Amino acid sequence: MxxxxxxxxxxxxxxxxxxxxxxxxxxxxxxxxxxxxxxxxxxxxxxxxxxxxxxxxxxxxxxxxxxxxxxxxxxxxxxxxxxxxxxxxxxxxxxxxxxxxxxxxxxxxxxxxxxxxxxxxxxxxxxxxxxxxxxxxxxxxxxxxxxxxxxxxxxxxxxxxxxxxVAETQLPDVERERAEESEIERFYDNFESFVERVEHRDHKRPKTLRMMRRLVGRAHPTDREITTLTGLFRRASNRIDRFEDETRD
Structure with missing residues (x-):
């Protein structure tokens, strides 16, 4: 269509x-x-x-x-x-x-x-x-x-x-729908939390976050893709937190 x-x-x-x-x-x-x-x-x-x-x-x-x-x-x-x-x-x-x-x-x-x-x-x-x-x-x-x-x-x-x-132009069929911006921003928040746990060099973090934003921006992820990635980084952050808590105990 x-x-x-x-x-x-x-x-x-x-x-x-x-x-x-x-x-x-x-x-x-x-x-x-x-x-x-x-x-x-x-x-x-x-x-x-x-x-x-x-x-x-x-x-x-x-x-x-x-x-x-x-x-x-x-x-x-x-x-x-x-x-x-x-x-x-x-x-x-x-x-x-x-x-x-x-x-x-x-x-x-x-x-x-x-x-x-x-x-x-x-x-x-x-x-x-x-x-x-x-x-x-x-x-x-x-x-x-x-x-x-x-x-x-x-x-x-x-x-x-x-x-x-221009309305009169016939365009290609839309192959897929991009995830909602709010869901993509939620992914960035989870990725930032993950980076804070694994990257201890403060000066490296902003570059890593910008790199991920550019990568995702070019990829146009679907809802399913961005939900999967968000869950992956959230679980990774939670496991790191649990490991650190056990180590301190």
């Missing part, structure tokens, strides 16, 4: 109303309407945002919802955008990353609530925010000047996803 993919678009602390309008216009171009803003500037009806929004001033921009970063992380499978990665497999804040085309391929056969997350104009998403994202997208560009304007970056990614978001 064909479906229409309708991710939400999230902009974290945008500084320029015009860029919010540009993103709203790109959303309208490519079949999306749910815009969420974290700490946005004032968006006046006669201001720059509405001037840049085109026909999106009629529905997308007026219905934009102000949310918190925590709400986005807890409710959605998150795809963050970043201009420069500068990392390899030894680090997991901005690596591994996908191109927009690879993001489309990743999302076209799963059914999940997804948020496409864009950062600030000048600084983008910081490392702490990126560490909490499930997937990272980077747009290939010239090494001489790889940094895209915020509105441009959003337009490029939404254009690449158009085969999923």
């Amino acid at each position: 064909a479906r229409r993919f309708t991710p939400v678009v999230v902009v974290v602390e945008p500084e320029t109303p015009g860029n919010v309008g540009t993103i709203a216009r790109a959303m309208k171009n490519f079949g999306l309407s749910d815009l969420k803003l974290v700490n946005p500037p004032p968006l006046e009806p006669d201001g720059e945002a509405y001037g840049f929004a085109g026909h999106a001033r009629e529905d997308v921009l007026p219905n934009a919802e102000e949310v918190t970063f925590e709400e986005v992380v807890s409710e959605y499978h998150t795809v963050a955008t970043t201009a420069i990665t500068n990392e390899d497999s030894r680090k997991h804040v901005r690596f591994p990353f996908k191109t927009p085309a690879e993001v489309r391929e990743s999302l076209e056969t799963v059914d999940t609530k997804t948020a496409l997350v864009f950062g600030r104009e000048g600084r983008g998403l910081n490392n702490d925010e990126l560490a909490r994202m499930d997937e990272v997208c980077s747009i290939p560009a010239s090494d001489d000047y790889p940094v895209l304007n915020l509105g441009q970056a959003a337009t490029v990614l939404l254009y690449e996803l158009r085969s999923l978001t």
Whole structure:
């Protein structure tokens, strides 16, 4: 059965109303309407945002919802955008990353609530925010000047996803459904508890947790898969606790 993919678009602390309008216009171009803003500037009806929004001033921009970063992380499978990665497999804040085309391929056969997350104009998403994202997208560009304007970056990614978001397009059958975000977050909590018991080097723990989040983010686990993994790490943690208690006795 064909479906229409309708991710939400999230902009974290945008500084320029015009860029919010540009993103709203790109959303309208490519079949999306749910815009969420974290700490946005004032968006006046006669201001720059509405001037840049085109026909999106009629529905997308007026219905934009102000949310918190925590709400986005807890409710959605998150795809963050970043201009420069500068990392390899030894680090997991901005690596591994996908191109927009690879993001489309990743999302076209799963059914999940997804948020496409864009950062600030000048600084983008910081490392702490990126560490909490499930997937990272980077747009290939010239090494001489790889940094895209915020509105441009959003337009490029939404254009690449158009085969999923435009209603008339026939899409592949959904092969499986991704587990609920709340269940995946519960898995991360159990995995973190496990890591705290087996990894005594404090500086290693954040990297391990980020690596697991990236791995699960790419895998799109089903309910059964994530429930099995959660139970496995919870039982392992409980056994470690019992062993330590017996050792102390």
